[in-house]
Amino acid sequence: MPGPHPAVAATRRAVRRVLEEIPSPRHVLAAVSGGADSLALAAALAFECDPRRPAVVRAGDVRAGAVVVDHGLQEDSAAVAASAAATCRDLGLDAEVVRVEVAPAGEGGPEARAREARHAALEDARLRVGADVILLGHTRDDQAEQVLLGLVRGSGTRSLAGMPPRRGHLRRPFLDLDRATTRAACEAAGLLPWDDPHNDDPRYLRVRARALLARVEDDLPGTSAALARSADLLRDDADALDALADDLLAHVGGTSCPVGLVADRPAALRRRVWRGLAVAAGVPAGDLRAGHLAAIDALAVDWHGQGPVDLPGGTRAVRLASPPRIRIGYSPPPRVR
Numbered sequence: 001m002p003g004p005h006p007a008v009a010a011t012r013r014a015v016r017r018v019l020e021e022i023p024s025p026r027h028v029l030a031a032v033s034g035g036a037d038s039l040a041l042a043a044a045l046a047f048e049c050d051p052r053r054p055a056v057v058r059a060g061d062v063r064a065g066a067v068v069v070d071h072g073l074q075e076d077s078a079a080v081a082a083s084a085a086a087t088c089r090d091l092g093l094d095a096e097v098v099r100v101e102v103a104p105a106g107e108g109g110p111e112a113r114a115r116e117a118r119h120a121a122l123e124d125a126r127l128r129v130g131a132d133v134i135l136l137g138h139t140r141d142d143q144a145e146q147v148l149l150g151l152v153r154g155s156g157t158r159s160l161a162g163m164p165p166r167r168g169h170l171r172r173p174f175l176d177l178d179r180a181t182t183r184a185a186c187e188a189a190g191l192l193p194w195d196d197p198h199n200d201d202p203r204y205l206r207v208r209a210r211a212l213l214a215r216v217e218d219d220l221p222g223t224s225a226a227l228a229r230s231a232d233l234l235r236d237d238a239d240a241l242d243a244l245a246d247d248l249l250a251h252v253g254g255t256s257c258p259v260g261l262v263a264d265r266p267a268a269l270r271r272r273v274w275r276g277l278a279v280a281a282g283v284p285a286g287d288l289r290a291g292h293l294a295a296i297d298a299l300a301v302d303w304h305g306q307g308p309v310d311l312p313g314g315t316r317a318v319r320l321a322s323p324p325r326i327r328i329g330y331s332p333p334p335r336v337r
Contacts, residue, residue: 005188007181011044014173018135019048019062027063027131030093031122034068034084034194037137037174040182042066043189044173045135046091065094067125067134069118071102073110073198080194087191098125111204126169138163138172141179144224145209147231152209156290157238157268162231178224245272255281259300259324270297274326278311281328287312299326 003009019026030045032038049064066088070081081097088095100117102110122134143162150159165172174182186193202208216223248262248269255277262270274296279285288311295309299319309317317328 005185007040007184008043008188010177010181011040011174011185012047014177015041015044015048015135018133018171018173022132025062027129028065028133028135029122029126029129029131030064030066030088030135031118031137032066032068032084032088032095033137033196034080034087035137035196036183036186036193037139037142037179039084039087039191039193040185040189041135041137041174042088042093043091043185043191046088046093050092063094063131064092065096065129065131067122068095068097069121070097070099071114071117072099073102073114084194096125111206123169131169133169133171136170136172137174137182139174139177139179139182140228141210141213141224143175143231144213144227145206147227148209148213149205154290156271157234157241160231161235161238162228164235175228241268241272245269245276248273249276252277255329256320256325256327259319259326263301267297270300274317274328277326277328278315278317281315282330283311283313283315283328296326296328 004012019028022028028045028049030038030042032042045064045066049062066085068081068084068088070077072078074080078097078099081099085095085097098121100121102114102117125131126134146162147160150162153159163172163175165175183193198204199207199210202211213224248265251261252258252273257273257277262273265273271293274293275285275288278288278292278296292309292311296317298306299309299317303319303324311317311328313330315328315330317326319325320327
């Protein structure tokens with residue numbers, strides 16, 4: 001009897017590896033949009049958790065479901081979400097549709113606001129049903145695009161490390177698979193994915209990055225895979241640097257750091273200490289820029305009498321004397337007389 005299509009087998013193996021890492025009993029949700037990546041994810045999860053087959057991972061009960069988030073950003077979004085949920089039910093998964101409101105304006109672009117609303121809805125769903133983890137369908141192509149966007153922004157190691165395979169209750173089984181594999185898995189399984197028209201809208205930075213990466217891939221095959229491998233290596237480096245910075249921060253306490261504690265450390269460590277202090281003082285991590293951290297660093301290692309450094313959220317970094325130290329804290333606005 002022939003086995004499953006190679007693409008189907010690859011998606012199942014990827015999901016199985018994640019399931020095997022979760023202590024039994026397990027309750028797993030798949031985040032499903034209706035696109036090829038998430039439908040392939042749902043199909044693989046349903047197969048691996050099917051109680052009618054002696055699955056490798058069934059050392060105890062496994063409950064599986066799906067959450068479809070309707071962002072309401074397109075006229076037919078409700079119909080698309082309902083169709084995706086119906087497909088998940090046909091596969092054997094409990095499925096629910098969650099409608100979210102994406103703020104029309106605010107910090108970050110529309111993609112960032114939609115992602116924030118989606119992740120909040122997924123976490124609410126996880127808590128509501130008591131699930132252990134949520135599976136996301138990001139692929140190696142998504143990872144390469146993430147790294148490319150980080151390069152364009154001139155970001156640091158952590159940003160170039162891309163998306164981690166696991167973070168909190170989130171798991172990304174498909175980061176070693178490309179988008180062609182998930183599409184082939186859907187075709188082999190007879191699933192009809194939905195193609196989001198926003199994925200072809202050049203107003204979105206990620207769409208332009210995807211198009212650029214496709215052109216580079218035509219001339220230099222393997223570029224996407226190389227970028228994804230680079231993300232893995234950089235993530236290891238970033239994890240090591242973060243751990244060293246955390247050790248330093250443990251000796252600081254509060255939001256004031258002696259200059260002598262960090263002045264002779266590598267710049268990569270110092271920047272992480274300043275970031276940690278700023279976040280502890282209430283600065284949103286996403287609002288901190290390289291320029292902020294460089295200006296704080298200059299207070300410690302290039303001191304020539306400069307004034308305080310203004311940071312987002314009304315906070316300020318200052319250099320204090322006796323002994324020399326950097327303090328980051330809220331600076332109330334001056335009174336208007």
